[in-house]
Structures are given as C-alpha cells and as structure tokens.
Amino acid sequence: MMTLAQQNTMNTELWQSIGYIADDDALMRRLTRYAKKLAKEKDPSLMTKEEFFARVDAAKEGPSYELQDGETIEDLIKRVG
Known part of the structure; x- marks a missing residue:
C-alpha cells in the first residue's frame, strides 16, 4: 500500500508523462488502450x-x-x- 505522498508523486509523474505525448494522437490512442487493459487486469469484476x-x-x-x-x-x- 502506498502512502499519500507516494501516490501524489506517482500521479505527478503520470500527468507529466501524459503531457509529453499529448500532442501525438497515435501515442494517446495506445495509452488509452493500455490503460483500459490495465483496468481490466486490476478489477476482474468488470x-x-x-x-x-x-x-x-x-x-x-x-x-x-x-x-x-x-x-x-x-x-x-x-x-x-
């Protein structure tokens, strides 16, 4: 389990990384597909x-x-x- 500070750091790093690729539609599509895949892996009840x-x-x-x-x-x- 992560601390609140660790979660905040991870969220900041994630948003910074998204910002770097935000202007590339192909990369954003790949990111979206991968995020959906991760969400399904995380929650088998979906x-x-x-x-x-x-x-x-x-x-x-x-x-x-x-x-x-x-x-x-x-x-x-x-x-x-």
Missing part, C-alpha cells in the same frame, strides 16, 4: 452491460427469500442456511 444483465436475469430465476415480520437478517441467514 463486465459488460450485457454480462451484468445476464447475471441479474439468472439471479431472478433462482430462489428468493423474504424477511418475516420481526425477523433480523441474521435470523434469515440461519433459516435459509
């Missing part, structure tokens, strides 16, 4: 809109549970296992 709604639809088909009057979430978890 999904397309279609994948998200497919998962929602699949969840709707599965079992569902409702809290009964006076029941806590802990009670519900115990009840459904």
Whole structure:
C-alpha cells in the first residue's frame, strides 16, 4: 500500500508523462488502450452491460427469500442456511 505522498508523486509523474505525448494522437490512442487493459487486469469484476444483465436475469430465476415480520437478517441467514 502506498502512502499519500507516494501516490501524489506517482500521479505527478503520470500527468507529466501524459503531457509529453499529448500532442501525438497515435501515442494517446495506445495509452488509452493500455490503460483500459490495465483496468481490466486490476478489477476482474468488470463486465459488460450485457454480462451484468445476464447475471441479474439468472439471479431472478433462482430462489428468493423474504424477511418475516420481526425477523433480523441474521435470523434469515440461519433459516435459509
């Protein structure tokens, strides 16, 4: 984990590097593609809109549970296992 000072230094270096290539469209396109690739590697939970709604639809088909009057979430978890 980085300290705030380290993050600030890294952000400054990143923006300076972007500034050096900002006038070159080809390099900016490459940077954008690479940044998207890195974001996907960092967060495996990223999904397309279609994948998200497919998962929602699949969840709707599965079992569902409702809290009964006076029941806590802990009670519900115990009840459904």
